[in-house]
Amino acid sequence: MTSYTYCSALQDHIEGVIRQKRALGFSYDTEAHILMKFDRFCIAQGCAKPQLDKTLVEAWNAKRPNESPTTRMGRISALRQLALYMVRMDLPAYVTPTHHHPKVPRYIPYIFTAAELGALFAQIDSCTYCCEVPYRQWVMPLLFRLLYGCGLRLSEALCLHLADVDLKTGVLTIHDAKFHKDRLVPITEELQQRFRDYAQLVHRSSDPEALFFVGRPGHPLSGGNVYKNFRRFLWQAGISHGGWGKGPRVHDFRHTFAVHCLARWVREGKDLAVYLPILKTYLGHYSFGDTAYYLRLTAELYPYITAQMEQTFGYIFPKVEGAPNEAD
Numbered sequence: 001m002t003s004y005t006y007c008s009a010l011q012d013h014i015e016g017v018i019r020q021k022r023a024l025g026f027s028y029d030t031e032a033h034i035l036m037k038f039d040r041f042c043i044a045q046g047c048a049k050p051q052l053d054k055t056l057v058e059a060w061n062a063k064r065p066n067e068s069p070t071t072r073m074g075r076i077s078a079l080r081q082l083a084l085y086m087v088r089m090d091l092p093a094y095v096t097p098t099h100h101h102p103k104v105p106r107y108i109p110y111i112f113t114a115a116e117l118g119a120l121f122a123q124i125d126s127c128t129y130c131c132e133v134p135y136r137q138w139v140m141p142l143l144f145r146l147l148y149g150c151g152l153r154l155s156e157a158l159c160l161h162l163a164d165v166d167l168k169t170g171v172l173t174i175h176d177a178k179f180h181k182d183r184l185v186p187i188t189e190e191l192q193q194r195f196r197d198y199a200q201l202v203h204r205s206s207d208p209e210a211l212f213f214v215g216r217p218g219h220p221l222s223g224g225n226v227y228k229n230f231r232r233f234l235w236q237a238g239i240s241h242g243g244w245g246k247g248p249r250v251h252d253f254r255h256t257f258a259v260h261c262l263a264r265w266v267r268e269g270k271d272l273a274v275y276l277p278i279l280k281t282y283l284g285h286y287s288f289g290d291t292a293y294y295l296r297l298t299a300e301l302y303p304y305i306t307a308q309m310e311q312t313f314g315y316i317f318p319k320v321e322g323a324p325n326e327a328d
Contacts, residue, residue, distance in 0.1 A: 003032070004032060004033070004035075004036040004039075006035070006036065006039045007039060007043065008039045008040075008042035008043050008047060009042065009047055009048055009049055009050045010039065010042055010047070010050050010052070010082075011039065012050065013050060013082065013085065013086050013089070013091065014035050014038075014039060014082060016085060016089075017035075017081060017082050017085035017086075018031070018032050018035070020085065021081070025181075025286075030074070030078075031074075031077075031078040031081065034074060034075055034078040034079075035078055035079075035082065037075075038060060038075075038078070038079055038082075041060055042056070045059065050091070051086075051091065051092040051093065052079075052082070052083050052086060052092070052093035052094050053092070053094055054094040056094075057079060057083070057094045057096060060075065060076075060079055061075070061076050061079070061096060061100070069103060073101060076096055076100075076101055077101070079096070080095060080096045083095040083096070107246075107247065107249075109247075109252055109255035109256075109297065110247040110248040110249070110252040110255070110256075111252070111255060111256050111259050111260075111297070111301055112148075112248070112252065112253075112256045116237070116239055117148065117256075119237040119238060119239070120144075120233055120234070120237045120239065121141075121144070121145075122237070123233045123236040123237045124140050124141050124144050124233050125141050126236075127140045127141065127229070127233075132216060133215050133216055133221070133225060134216060134217070135201075135202055135214055135215075136229070138198055138201050138202060139198075139202075139213055139214065139221060140229055140233075141194075142194050142195065142198050142213075143157060143213055143221075143226065144230075144233075144253065145191060145194065146187075146191065147250065147253035147254065147257075148253040148256060148257055149187065149188065149191050149257070150172070150185055150187060150191075150257065150282075151253070151254045151257035151258055151261075151282065151283050152174070152185070152254065153251070153254060153284075154223055154226060154250050154251065155223070156174050156284075157213060158211070158213055158220065158221055158222075158223065158226075159175070159211075160172065160174075160211070160212040160213065161208065161209050161210065161211055161212060162199070162203055162206055162207070162208050162209070162210050162211075162212055163208035163209060164212070165195060165199070165212055167192070167195060167196050167199060169186075170186060170187045170188075170189065170191075170192035170195075171184050171185065171186050171187070172184070172185040172186075172187060173185075174284065181284055181286075183281065183282075183284050185282065202214060223250075226250060227250055230250050234248065254283070255294075255297075258279065258283065258291075258294040259294055259297055259298045259301060261279060262276075262279070262294055262295065262298040263298050263301075263302050266298075266302075272295075276288075276291060276292070276295075279291055279294075
């Protein structure tokens with residue numbers, strides 16, 4: 001959890017909305033960072049009163065040069081939540097109407113095919129030593145198998161400590177994930193053996209609190225480094241990338257895991273009414289709707305199983321317009 005020092009006339013209200021959101025289970029780190037910038041914006045604008053007037057709000061909401069719709073939407077939404085909080089406290093605040101929000105194109109998850117996964121992991125497994133990341137040839141094959149094999153968020157994988165990985169039982173403990181939820185994630189025997197082999201190579205004398213996936217000695221593996229390697233693996237595997245914001249993304253391993261699980265269960269004749277709640281818990285979803293989203297996505301990718309899925313879940317199929325609420 002990240003904290004900032006707020007200094008403007010709106011300091012108390014900014015801190016108040018952040019406390020409230022975090023008490024409701026939201027990490028609110030991204031929004032806290034945006035509100036820190038707004039706090040500085042208020043000081044630069046010479047705001048002396050603890051109020052949000054229309055002029056100030058619209059000045060903040062104005063589009064900036066080279067700013068993407070997604071970034072602008074994040075700024076507007078964070079300030080709108082502050083305004084709503086202040087209104088609930090009977091304080092003067094202008095709330096940006098929702099129809100003033102910029103249109104943000106929603107990302108449709110990229111689901112890897114079996115052939116693409118085979119080509120991709122062939123390149124990942126061919127990863128060689130790099131002086132900047134000396135453990136790269138061991139880290140990348142295991143990390144990407146974990147992302148696809150268990151559907152973890154990248155942030156969850158990178159935050160794993162040695163003590164969180166039970167090499168005997170093959171159970172991972174995910175701490176303080178999205179919505180501050182902890183969960184246990186069992187892994188397959190094959191993946192468990194890979195974890196043991198990796199630990200022998202990298203963590204023979206490591207402290208239990210050491211991060212499991214390491215970058216260079218004494219430094220954690222960064223998401224940026226993972227993404228850089230991922231883009232190279234895609235190119236080597238002959239999988240085209242649509243450009244910034246269009247994928248495939250690292251997070252699409254999680255989407256692919258969910259879709260492939262559902263497709264396999266349908267082929268095996270499993271009762272999805274029983275298995276879907278299991279998938280929800282395994283993925284660490286906050287709501288059933290986030291998990292149910294994958295039903296429609298699976299049906300659209302595998303039309304031959306649509307009838308079987310609709311027998312049980314046709315009434316909750318959402319239209320595929322974008323990924324579930326997965327900020328990662």
